[in-house]
Amino acid sequence: MTFWALLILILLLAALVAYLGDRVAKWAGKRHYRLFGLRPRQTATLVAVLTGVGIALFSYLGFLLVFREAREVILEAQAIRAERDQLRRERQVLLEAKAAMEAEASRTLAELNVLREERKDLSRALEQANQVRKRLEEEAKALASQVQALGRERATLEAERQALSQLLEERNRALSERTRELKALESRLLALQQAAERAEGEKARLLAERKRLQEEVLGALARLEEARRQRQALAEEVEALKASLSKAREELRQTEERVRNLLVQAEVLQGERGQLAQSLIRLSQ
Structure with a gap:
């Protein structure tokens, strides 16, 4: 009807x-x-x-x-009225739940914005860490090049030292030979008194030669000592460079560790972002 x-x-x-x-x-x-x-x-x-x-x-x-x-x-009017009252109460509950869900959605959006800002900060920090890592790698390469150059210079100095040692040995042998010759001449001088003037002149010449050889030996010894000091200084510099290289490698390792931690945090934030997005989708439904 x-x-x-x-x-x-x-x-x-x-x-x-x-x-x-x-x-x-x-x-x-x-x-x-x-x-x-x-x-x-x-x-x-x-x-x-x-x-x-x-x-x-x-x-x-x-x-x-x-x-x-x-x-x-x-x-059924009474039942309908009771059902209507129940529906009104449920509607009120749903409205309150909707308001709570909207508030939760607003809070979630705010948290999502905060997480986005944190993700941007983490991205900037990661970029800075990458720049620091690249700089440390470049410094490590430069230090390695310096160490190689110092090694080559050390090898050169070692070769020069060996050459000077050989020269000193040769001069020592020559000095010994000249000394033996001088002794022979002195023996001849003592034996040959009649050739005194000639022997005296030869003796003077030999003494001068001996003095010159001694001066050369002293100069060679001084150069050898200077080479030894330079070698010690180079060895100390090489050790300092090795320590700097070890420190740079440790800083690089720590930087890589921080970068890995930042990547893990970024993945966690990405997972939380996905969960928040799913929550927002459920709330919108």
């Missing part, structure tokens, strides 16, 4: 009740009935009211008997 049909039926029922109530009241008034000690006019009014109530009651019962759907609706 539609709404308009029900409305027309109610209007017709109201008109019927009014008409029949008026007719019964007129009939009771003409008969001058008295009920409960009332006057005829009051009795007619009471009869009209009771007639209207009875007609309305019987019409309502007939309506319920004829229209099964309306009867079911009326009988």
